Amino acid sequence: MTLFLNILELFGTVAFALSGAMVGIQKRLDLFGVVFLGIVTAVGGGVLRDLMIGVTPPRCFQDPVYLLVACAAALLFFLPFIRRPLARHEKTFELFLFTTDSLGLAVFTVSGVQAGYASSPSFNPILLVFIGMLTGTGGGVLRDILADETPYIFQKHVYATASLAGAVLFVIFHRLNANWYGSWLVSIGAVFLIRCLASHYKWNLPKATE
Amino acid sequence: MTLFLNILELFGTVAFALSGAMVGIQKRLDLFGVVFLGIVTAVGGGVLRDLMIGVTPPRCFQDPVYLLVACAAALLFFLPFIRRPLARHEKTFELFLFTTDSLGLAVFTVSGVQAGYASSPSFNPILLVFIGMLTGTGGGVLRDILADETPYIFQKHVYATASLAGAVLFVIFHRLNANWYGSWLVSIGAVFLIRCLASHYKWNLPKATE
Amino acid sequence: MTLFLNILELFGTVAFALSGAMVGIQKRLDLFGVVFLGIVTAVGGGVLRDLMIGVTPPRCFQDPVYLLVACAAALLFFLPFIRRPLARHEKTFELFLFTTDSLGLAVFTVSGVQAGYASSPSFNPILLVFIGMLTGTGGGVLRDILADETPYIFQKHVYATASLAGAVLFVIFHRLNANWYGSWLVSIGAVFLIRCLASHYKWNLPKATE
Numbered sequence: 326m327t328l329f330l331n332i333l334e335l336f337g338t339v340a341f342a343l344s345g346a347m348v349g350i351q352k353r354l355d356l357f358g359v360v361f362l363g364i365v366t367a368v369g370g371g372v373l374r375d376l377m378i379g380v381t382p383p384r385c386f387q388d389p390v391y392l393l394v395a396c397a398a399a400l401l402f403f404l405p406f407i408r409r410p411l412a413r414h415e416k417t418f419e420l421f422l423f424t425t426d427s428l429g430l431a432v433f434t435v436s437g438v439q440a441g442y443a444s445s446p447s448f449n450p451i452l453l454v455f456i457g458m459l460t461g462t463g464g465g466v467l468r469d470i471l472a473d474e475t476p477y478i479f480q481k482h483v484y485a486t487a488s489l490a491g492a493v494l495f496v497i498f499h500r501l502n503a504n505w506y507g508s509w510l511v512s513i514g515a516v517f518l519i520r521c522l523a524s525h526y527k528w529n530l531p532k533a534t535e
Numbered sequence: 536m537t538l539f540l541n542i543l544e545l546f547g548t549v550a551f552a553l554s555g556a557m558v559g560i561q562k563r564l565d566l567f568g569v570v571f572l573g574i575v576t577a578v579g580g581g582v583l584r585d586l587m588i589g590v591t592p593p594r595c596f597q598d599p600v601y602l603l604v605a606c607a608a609a610l611l612f613f614l615p616f617i618r619r620p621l622a623r624h625e626k627t628f629e630l631f632l633f634t635t636d637s638l639g640l641a642v643f644t645v646s647g648v649q650a651g652y653a654s655s656p657s658f659n660p661i662l663l664v665f666i667g668m669l670t671g672t673g674g675g676v677l678r679d680i681l682a683d684e685t686p687y688i689f690q691k692h693v694y695a696t697a698s699l700a701g702a703v704l705f706v707i708f709h710r711l712n713a714n715w716y717g718s719w720l721v722s723i724g725a726v727f728l729i730r731c732l733a734s735h736y737k738w739n740l741p742k743a744t745e
Numbered sequence: 746m747t748l749f750l751n752i753l754e755l756f757g758t759v760a761f762a763l764s765g766a767m768v769g770i771q772k773r774l775d776l777f778g779v780v781f782l783g784i785v786t787a788v789g790g791g792v793l794r795d796l797m798i799g800v801t802p803p804r805c806f807q808d809p810v811y812l813l814v815a816c817a818a819a820l821l822f823f824l825p826f827i828r829r830p831l832a833r834h835e836k837t838f839e840l841f842l843f844t845t846d847s848l849g850l851a852v853f854t855v856s857g858v859q860a861g862y863a864s865s866p867s868f869n870p871i872l873l874v875f876i877g878m879l880t881g882t883g884g885g886v887l888r889d890i891l892a893d894e895t896p897y898i899f900q901k902h903v904y905a906t907a908s909l910a911g912a913v914l915f916v917i918f919h920r921l922n923a924n925w926y927g928s929w930l931v932s933i934g935a936v937f938l939i940r941c942l943a944s945h946y947k948w949n950l951p952k953a954t955e
């Protein structure tokens with residue numbers, strides 16, 4: 326099961342690294358900028374979480390596997406002969422990115438809450454939910470701040486809300502002493518499902534009317 | 536007296552939450568964005584301060600009363616039938632916001648210095664003043680960075696300077712072993728007074744000439 | 746030798762403070778904004794590094810000499826009769842700034858890695874290199890985020906890459922138990938040299954092609 330989770334986290338890391346690299350390419354940054362944005366997007370949420378709960382240096386530097394994976398993914402994506410064939414089949418590529426990005430959001434949200442439980446049993450539910458959302462969405466927020474854009478989470482339909490739902494679900498399951506494997510799968514599935522439904526049916530949260 | 540301070544802090548929290556929510560509404564963010572900006576503005580300064588002095592998780596998550604108050608204030612403000620009557624009497628509303636925001640700046644500046652003293656008696660005055668200013672102005676800076684705007688403290692007349700003055704005053708009073716209650720009131724009053732005078736007489740700090 | 750390093754660090758602090766103050770003046774900020782950006786640029790990298798490795802409060806507040814030097818440098822630069830003569834000889838001034846800024850980048854990168862070694866002997870090379878780059882470039886990134894601009898490191902030719910090279914060199918020398926003085930000088934020299942060459946020959950990292 327740990328292996329299964331590690332594979333999920335690797336998947337999420339690659340997805341987030343690609344989303345960061347893509348923003349860098351759209352902004353016409355150079356090689357360093359593209360790779361840097363990829364790494365920040367992939368590990369930024371975990372770094373912010375670790376700073377909040379007092380884990381220093383952040384875990385991704387203590388065991389830099391994910392950081393190196395993110396670096397490699399962004400580097401490969403930078404190469405034209407790798408990026409172009411993907412970009413040619415635009416529909417397939419968009420679907421691929423949506424899927425991996427949503428899975429990344431789902432996995433990191435739940436693994437963030439899990440890291441909170443592992444850090445201290447005394448954390449209250451609000452802190453745990455916040456930590457989960459920060460882990461899931463923090464990397465993307467850092468990416469958008471560094472790229473000088475209004476953060477994506479403020480614009481994209483039901484992104485942070487999906488993360489919120491998954492974190493709340495996982496905390497509830499934990500309270501109920503539910504089966505650990507089942508809690509993971511249902512929470513991750515919920516985030517993913519909400520993202521899919523929101524994207525397909527163009528769900529949006531209400532905006533303030535004048 | 537603790538009750539009095541708690542009431543002041545609640546007041547400041549609500550004021551900052553409303554200022555964050557307002558920026559979110561001006562930027563046409565959705566419900567999540569508006570509430571999120573409200574919470575960040577209200578508790579962001581305290582979070583930055585706690586990270587600087589090594590208090591993890593930040594206090595606002597250990598005891599989430601203020602966070603929930605900020606969330607509720609931003610949510611209520613999002614509702615059109617609550618926001619509209621306030622917006623109708625524009626002058627009154629502006630005055631209300633200026634007052635509460637200035638009071639929030641004043642209270643959080645001084646409570647920030649106080650938190651520094653409580654954290655370690657060995658902190659030097661420069662650190663204490665910095666901590667006070669960070670607590671008072673940090674939430675607004677985070678709000679503006681997230682909303683992709685040049686931070687307010689760089690533009691608005693005599694905002695951070697008022698915070699600086701209040702923090703310095705409180706540190707001096709503490710050095711002189713002045714009466715604790717009096718120190719609070721005079722320091723808070725000074726920040727508030729400077730803000731009022733600066734706003735009324737359109738005080739501005741000099742800008743660099745070419 | 747410690748004296749020599751302190752002098753280098755003072756030099757870097759002044760250079761970074763001036764670069765921050767200049768961005769503030771270009772953005773037409775007021776006195777507070779100019780001085781604040783100067784301080785953030787000068788000490789920001791060190792603050793981020795200290796937060797990452799769990800040194801709280803950050804060193805620049807525990808011993809605020811560099812902070813005060815940065816404050817003084819930005820204040821002096823704000824004064825028209827000091828800034829104007831410098832600005833008159835534009836070529837000389839640009840050369841002065843390029844030199845000091847590059848020296849600052851070089852010194853802070855290596856002193857960042859050094860701070861990592863001093864903090865814990867168990868840090869892995871990737872963490873140490875990251876810490877060095879963060880110390881060298883972090884202040885400039887904060888400056889650009891606060892000034893609402895796309896960070897300089899994403900645009901300027903071979904800036905972060907020079908920092909990366911210096912950090913890697915210093916880590917390698919340390920591994921090889923090379924002479925400490927020599928390691929410092931060669932690593933600093935390498936960063937400085939790369940910056941000079943990149944500037945003179947207009948080196949740029951490749952950008953992604955469509």
